[in-house]
Amino acid sequence: MIKSSNFVRCHTCEAVNYEYHGKGIFCRRCHSRIHQSRNISYHKTWAFLITAIILYIPANLYPILITKKFGVQTESTILGGIIHLWEVGSYPIAIIILVASVFVPLLKFIFITYLLISTKYNVKSSRIDKHKLFYITEAIGPWSMIDVFVVIILSVLIHFSGVQVFPGTGATSFALMVFFTMLSALSFDTKLIKKES
Amino acid sequence: MLTDKELDNFIICKKCDTLHRKIPLHQGGKALCSKCNTLIYHRDDKMIEKTLALVITTIISLMVAFNFTIISININGLEQSLSLLSLFSVLLEHQQYVVGVMFLFLIVLFPLMMLSSIFFALFFITIKRYGYTVRRLLILLSHLKHWNMLDIFFISLLVAMVKLFDYAKIELGIAFIAFILTLGLELTITKNINFDELWRKYENTYGDNYDKE
Ligand SMILES: [Zn+2]
Ligand SMILES: [Zn+2]
Numbered sequence: 529m530i531k532s533s534n535f536v537r538c539h540t541c542e543a544v545n546y547e548y549h550g551k552g553i554f555c556r557r558c559h560s561r562i563h564q565s566r567n568i569s570y571h572k573t574w575a576f577l578i579t580a581i582i583l584y585i586p587a588n589l590y591p592i593l594i595t596k597k598f599g600v601q602t603e604s605t606i607l608g609g610i611i612h613l614w615e616v617g618s619y620p621i622a623i624i625i626l627v628a629s630v631f632v633p634l635l636k637f638i639f640i641t642y643l644l645i646s647t648k649y650n651v652k653s654s655r656i657d658k659h660k661l662f663y664i665t666e667a668i669g670p671w672s673m674i675d676v677f678v679v680i681i682l683s684v685l686i687h688f689s690g691v692q693v694f695p696g697t698g699a700t701s702f703a704l705m706v707f708f709t710m711l712s713a714l715s716f717d718t719k720l721i722k723k724e725s
Numbered sequence: 726m727l728t729d730k731e732l733d734n735f736i737i738c739k740k741c742d743t744l745h746r747k748i749p750l751h752q753g754g755k756a757l758c759s760k761c762n763t764l765i766y767h768r769d770d771k772m773i774e775k776t777l778a779l780v781i782t783t784i785i786s787l788m789v790a791f792n793f794t795i796i797s798i799n800i801n802g803l804e805q806s807l808s809l810l811s812l813f814s815v816l817l818e819h820q821q822y823v824v825g826v827m828f829l830f831l832i833v834l835f836p837l838m839m840l841s842s843i844f845f846a847l848f849f850i851t852i853k854r855y856g857y858t859v860r861r862l863l864i865l866l867s868h869l870k871h872w873n874m875l876d877i878f879f880i881s882l883l884v885a886m887v888k889l890f891d892y893a894k895i896e897l898g899i900a901f902i903a904f905i906l907t908l909g910l911e912l913t914i915t916k917n918i919n920f921d922e923l924w925r926k927y928e929n930t931y932g933d934n935y936d937k938e
Contacts, residue, residue, distance in 0.1 A: 542739070659742040663741075670874050685807055685889065
């Protein structure tokens, strides 16, 4: 009898493999590890997620962009930058940065936390929904890098003797935060979702 | 228990995790997931040849994007231009090492590694040699796909340009066009390439000889 929950997809080569519940499996085709033991994946995901959440604090407190205009230095944080953009009327850009640097990371934190907690305590919701949620989480993650890249590009272009723009500590924290959120999503094991069905 | 060959007749949707039994397609045909409508596989008998040609073009285009001026701006007679070289020298000057290293990997090294891995994997499959390397390359590719941020860099470039629009005269460089071309080609490659198919080709071409390593 072919039952969907008896099979698992290899993330590396896409091969369909037999599922052995509660055990680590290696793919029949590419020999990559498909599942780690449940606990390792669970704790790894939490560890990366918490690191990312901690980094999110300096990413927002410290300036992401520093402007030096004839010796006078002004600093702007992510939120400060968005508010400034809104005030000068650059609404589309303000919205893009707001979504990419504030909403996307927060959504990722919430999604991954929800996935971890709901799979741990078997909160009822359809399995397909959780898979979709995970898929979205993986797909939107890297887009939060937009603001860091914009700051880098501006720092190259606005690089005159009188006026200079450059990235601040916030940019480093933010880039690392994105990195750890991505690691967290990648170490989340979709088997944790499967188990309840 | 089904054998490996029989298991190859199945495919699991990457988006919603539904198990499907594969049906034979016509040349150029596409199979969509019955639950979520995602494209799960397609048939293209010329996939390897087409992708090889695309990859070579993309690598050339990426080289142009990396080596020439992307955009230059002019503010009241003061000029400044953006190229990959000026980008790294400015990051070094401001001692942004972490951001610099991340940029180097996400924008320069990973896209290059991705394209050259595809090239060598397909080339080796075509000449039916170096099975173990092909397998390492295919595994590497599955990891690299999450870490290529060329498209995000390009969107950031557009955002930066809009920000500068009011103060500066912006001129597009040759690398800007090359970036657009590269992204378009990369998208076509991602759509064209079928890793499940490549792995099956790998198994058929090299048999079990390399599987034990
Ligand atoms: Zn595999
Ligand atoms: Zn589906």
